[in-house]
Amino acid sequence: MLTRDFVGGVASIAIGTVYLYFAYQLRISALDDSMGPGGLPRVYGWLLVGLGAVLTIQAIVSRRMAMASDATGGRDEWDGQGRKILHAAGLLAIGTGYVLVIETLGYLLSVAVLLLVTTLYLGAGNKGRALAVAVLGAVFLWVMFVIVLGVRMPSGVLASLGL
Amino acid sequence: METLTHTAAFLLDWHVILAALIGVTWGIMGGALPGISPSITMALLLPFTYTLDPTSAIVLLASTYIGAEYGGSVPAILIRTPGTNAAAATVIDGYEMNRQGKAGLALGISLYSGVIGSLFGLAMLMTLSGPLAQVALAFTPMAYFALGILGLSVIATLSGENLVKGMIAAILGLIIATIGSDPVTGGTRFTFGSAELLGGIEPVMIMVGLFAMSELLVQASKRGQDERVTSRPRIQFPDWPLAKRLIPAQMIGNGIGTFEGVMPGAGGTIASFMAYNEARRWSRYPEEFGKGSPEGIAAPETANNTVAETALVPLLSFGIPGSNSTAILLGGFLIHGIVPGPMLFQKSGEVVYGLYAGLFTAAIGQLLIGMAMLPVCIWLVNRPRPYLNAFIFALILSGIYSIHNEAFDLGIMIAAGVLGFFMRMLRFPFLPTVLGLVLGYLVESNFRRSLVLSGDDWMIFVDDRISLGLLILSFLFIGGSIAKRVYDMLRHRPSATFSENAES
Structure with missing residues (x-):
């Protein structure tokens, strides 16, 4: 189950979540524009979490499809x-x-x-x-x-x- | 004509000449080392460029790129191991010629074709960059934002096997770009009380970490004897009948190299293989290909050297780096506070003309330095890896420390190296991260400025004609790439692997 894509997807979700936490902590000032300093960081954070989820799902689906057609398992890609x-x-x-x-x-x-x-x-x-x-x-x-x-x-x- | 006059003034500038010759020499040595790509060779030099004047710094980096493209063919011909990805096509016939005892001639064809490719590419660069930059003079904040998006859209073609991974890698770069001062209000973000992070993270730390440090971390696990060069060939240039026979293959290399270089994301590797294929298709001796055909060396070497110059067209005109090597060159510009793109020719014209002069010097100098450096390249290729890698490690750490004399910078670079190591392991491409990092500020500052100007009316990006055009172009770029992926999937053809553009 732990393919490279799966690990990459989960890591992206984790990094995105931590980044989002800090992005929401950014202070808002009366001088800020409508987006503010946290506007785009929040967008990036959510995008990272979303794309991480897509990659994770892709990894799970392709792993299931691979298992259905081949029973050799996926340990090879982590060997060494x-x-x-x-x-x-x-x-x-x-x-x-x-x-x-x-x-x-x-x-x-x-x-x-x-x-x-x-x-x-x-x-x-x-x-x-x-x-x-x-x-x-x-x-x-x-x-x-x-x-x-x-x-x-x-x-x-x-x-x-x-x- | 005006461009030629301005460029000629720099041809006798000894700073430019010295930078070009050192760059080519360094590039040839770096390119000759398997595993050390042109971008890594350039990244190793980045810290040194802080102490140079902007023109010399840019010439040094660009000349390194040219030298590395030739250097890559040396181990390709001698030990069947391409020093760079772009030299992979040269292996096919180059190594065969070596086996037939014609290593010197194979190296001569590679060097001579590389010089032709470089000179042709430079002519194309000088012809195309200026007029394209003129178009960009009318740019508004909205257009700059759209330009940043266009730059990021290159990710669609650089993501290799998985577009999602490319997008994740780009967002990582954008995230790193948000560290430091807010581009509009000046407030601090993600600095966690660290004074060192107030000015943000300089791209050079991340680039050296991602490219060079991560390569060393990967090589740390490789033990064992590398293949050694046992022969001592001397470069031999083709005689007139052979040179005449090579002209069509070189013209094919020039044409394909120009097209692929100008297209962001294509790169020297694709150009080399396309040129090889086309040269075989149009050759009068197609049966010799794969068995030591001189045209099989001339076409790819001309193509990848042409790309080394024409890849600068989108960088100089629009500030969009289309490959790892041009991204490193962009880092060199940014170190000196110069932003490539629409205003480059107006604000720092002397740097551009100096660059043209430096590239010309580098192309010509390559001929002599390539001959002189062959024994050095063979000596380097034969060095035991532990010594070579230890020296590169010390060079990286010394170079990064010398920038601000702060151990903190070393920490950032090492952290970027670890990130790069795991990105390699999980098969994420690097270039989108570098693109996100260098374009992040441009995108965010101009996006927010546009909204301030329009009173938060998002239609401003559509109302501005240049912005609209660039956004449509970005959409076509991404849409075209997705359509190609779907087409390949339906035809059961594999998409490009993750590493195809990783080191071009």
């Missing part, structure tokens, strides 16, 4: 998806970690750690090579952003070294 989500979550965690440490550790150090952890996480076998790529890559990016483009990146713990 859990593993993909887990792998993606790992990379996401690395990115989130970078966001949390960039201002404390500074750009140069955090981008070097990011490169090292990411290459190892993505399956680089040679640890020495990964370390070398991380160090050289970080220096390259630092030169490009800080020296060439003149971007003010955080120095963090290396502030005393002027990096």
